[in-house]
Amino acid sequence: MIDEVRIENLGVIDTAAISFAPGLTAITGETGAGKTMLLTSLGLLLGAPADSSKVRRGTDRILVEGIFDVPSDSDVAAEAADAGADLDAEEGRTEVPVARQVPAEGRSRCYLGGRSVPRSVLDSIGSRLVTIHGQSEQMRLRSASAQLQALDSAGGAETESALTSYSEAWQGHRRALAELEQFRADERDIASRRLALTALVEAVDEVEPVMGEEEDLKHRIERLDSIEETRSGLARALSALSGDGEMMLGAADLLGQTAQALATLKEPGAAESGARAAAAEVEARDLIANVGAMLSGLETDEDLNELHARRAKLRSLSKKLGMGIDEAIGEADRARAMLAVFDDPELRAAELEAAVATTLADLRSRGKLLHEVRSAAAETLAQEVNGELAQLALGRAEISIDVESVEPRADGMDRVTFMFRPDPHAASVPLSTSASGGELSRIMLAIELVLSRSAPNVPPTFVFDEIDAGVGGEAAKAIGARLAALAEHAQVIVVTHLAQVASWADRQIVVARGERATEVRAVADSERVTELARMLSGSADLDSARRHAADLLSESTVGR
Template sequence: MLEELEIRNLGPISQARIMPHPGMNAITGETGAGKSMLLNAIELISGAQAQSQRVSANSDQARVQAIFGVSGSDDIKELAQNAGAECVDDQLFINRTVPQKGRSRAVLNGQTVPRTVLTSIASKLVTIHGQSEQLKIANISRQRDFLDDFAANDTQRDTYRKAFENYSTLKEKIDQLKSTQSQAIAQIDYLKDAISRIEAIHPHEGEDDELKSQRDYIENATEIAIAQAAALRALDTSENDNDEASVSELLTRAIHELHAVSHIEQMSEIMSRLETLRDEVQDIVYMLSQSSNEDVNPNDLDKINERIHDLSELTKRWGPTLKDVLEWKEKAQFELEDLDASPERIHELEVELTQAMEIVRKAAKELTRTRVVAAEELSANVNKELKSLAMEGSALYVSVSESSELDVHGADDIVFEFVPFPGAPRLSLGKSASGGELSRLMLALELVAFEKKRVRIDQMELSEQRGNVPTLIFDEIDAGVGGATAVELGKRLARLAAGAQIIVVTHLPQVAAWADEQFVVSKTKSASQATTTVTEVNGEARVAEIARMLSGSQSKTSLQHAQELLDECTLKMPELA
């Protein structure tokens, strides 16, 4: 929901700030006052192409900032987070600057982002039903998405998508095997040979390091034996011909001498350390006395070197370590299974493909069923609404026909066609309706979709919905409308505002009177330039604006009529006929 819109130096608007109501907001003002600039501002923060000629004449740049409330809109928060612009306090800040010269700049929550990011996020925040924007409904994919949303067929779409993706994966695998069969056979031979060589040597992780340690010991066996004997003689005098005390005996004597003062804490600690040292020396003496080179066989050196060479060959090819070699072998075995390009394997996959296609067709049939039912209901309900919007004889036809081929979206061709008057041919949207007619048609579509959603879910309090309601903007919706039809138009916009934030640019007092808030765009002229201001009107100021819209003046009679119109719209809860 749009919480705030601030505009600086955009066209005739030097500075304006509006804070739309969560419900219905009317933008009114004299023709040529600059109401279109409000739409331009919203288009800019929605990612539209920047146009430097719209920057105010005496300014270096134009700036538009919007604040959206996004509580409950996890998808929007995720998009912002993925762009490195995480939302804080459930608010989304969008800033767009357009210089007189150079490139425009888009900022999302303080983070500069590409314009395409604004487009993807704004598409979930704002829908503009204006002369240019609403032509997007002529896009086939937009029509399909609208119908699917109306049908609430998420489960059927998800089931079909998974089935189709499985089918596509199998088909791609078969095609790849057939087209690259010779390369696959060569790769299979290589993998089999490599796996065979690794299995023949049968290494284990760290084996090469163990063997190199053994080799070093054997190669230095003589030097090790001499050093061991010398160390033993130095530590244990029983190995010598003299009567000198050994290190262990000397340590024992020192411990004995300190025993008398062991009750003193410092001496007790020293005794404990000497005892530990003596035990360690005795253990070393034992190890040195037990060491022997009798088990060292110089002939083993050749076998060890040969084994080290074999392991080295493996690590050179698939290393750098034996752990890497073993991991490569495991992956190669899986790859070998996938690369089995034998006719038998291809036949097995083709059988799987046939079965997968049956699942796809079944899922597509169920998806088509939901769309056909929804298309009939959507067409009928929209056409009922069109009668109340001064479009008697107009009709919307939503058709679902079998597509020439399956794709990720299903097996259907979905087309929205419009007949503007009885006897006219069915034509695609955008080619058969004027701007005003198309705006009213979009209102009817939005309203019918909203009513459908209300049937599916328990109605929540308006305050509980406001965090994640969409913002819908209508422009030129009142073209060629007046009288009772204008009242119906305003009533339906107000009804739609129960589930969405509505911003409508209108010339009709019967429409503006239904709004929760009204903003007046006015132009003031000075000797040097014309300036446009945007003002929220309440109380007597709003009555005066409605009176101006009714009769072009603010006479006593027009003011009275304006007050009566506002009172009537305030008292009546908009109920659909």
């Protein structure tokens, strides 16, 4: 839910702060006052591209800040936290602060919870927070892709599962086709490739390298290069620890004598010191054994010249092939596998063709299941939308949804077409070519009403920009009533010129021209009657318009 939006220097708006609430909010005002700028500000918060031409003249940047209220266990809260946002959570709800700066020159900046983030993050989060419907979205409903998306959303979890299954099969079939096409392309230069692969395998087999051999040789050569120095050092250490056995006592013997001397003394602390000396003697004798073993282990049969020769051979192979030894071993293994294929190309081609046929059969099977699920969802969606149209002053009109089988493609094996019949005596024709703007806006609202009840992933906030365009009178009242019904399940914000729609709102915000800049304020009681009267007649002072406005408010209250 949108909780609050603050705007600075956006178009005709100098500064504005708008608090939103659950339910239905109507945004009204004279044409050109700046209502569209409010939607522009929401778009910026939701990751829309920035337009520096919207920066208010005489200022250096647009600043839009918003706070969204979401469940603490929601995907939005998790993604915001993953992006590094600093969030406040209380009683299962989390506030997600979002900000956008658009300079007059240069790139815009996006902030989430005080942390700078890419615009794509706002776009990802915004798509799950708010659905914005304007004239462009109504036109988009005429497209086949938008109609398919609406049907799949209405199908809920069952359609989502069938579509996921189909998509997996589609990817598997595409991989099988790609393998077959690559093999056929390889066949054209198979002779030259066989020579190159054979040369690679022979070069590697001649040297017989082992994974990690280069690094192992390096350490062995370094050890042999310094073996005399190591032997001398170990001998000195052993002599210091054990002595020469005759004239010179070693550290271990001296520690033993120290322990014996201290053991007979009565001085406080002498016994403890003696025990420490005895323990040190034990450690020293253990060191004698370890150092002696290291000295004995220095003897080796390895020949330093042979190791250098082997290292030179590996380096020569690496230089010849233009790759490291470990990489060469891997490439040789792959070359052997390809040579095995080239030895019997017809068998390999048959295997790949069989894989294509198998994956295609699987794809068609899953596509048929998806078609059945979509067909059932289409019938249910059409029935429910027609029920809504009856309440939107389109009772004689109805839609139907054709789901036609086609050849497999990425989104399924179906061509979905929304059909529209404005009257029982008229023929059904595609919605894309028949519905007027007013009819299309009401059909779109009807679909959203149905999806808000049935679709699992519908965003919690809807914003409608002049959804009442091209309608009036009773049709406008019907739109207002159904927007109020949608607001029972979601937060709804509507920009409207019609008092018949605005009167159904729980809250009304007026955008009006001021002396220097546009002003944005909430209205209630008598101020709201005044605004509705202005919308009805163009003048807020006419008694008849004020009475009509008051009647609309009373009628909407009773209608709830």
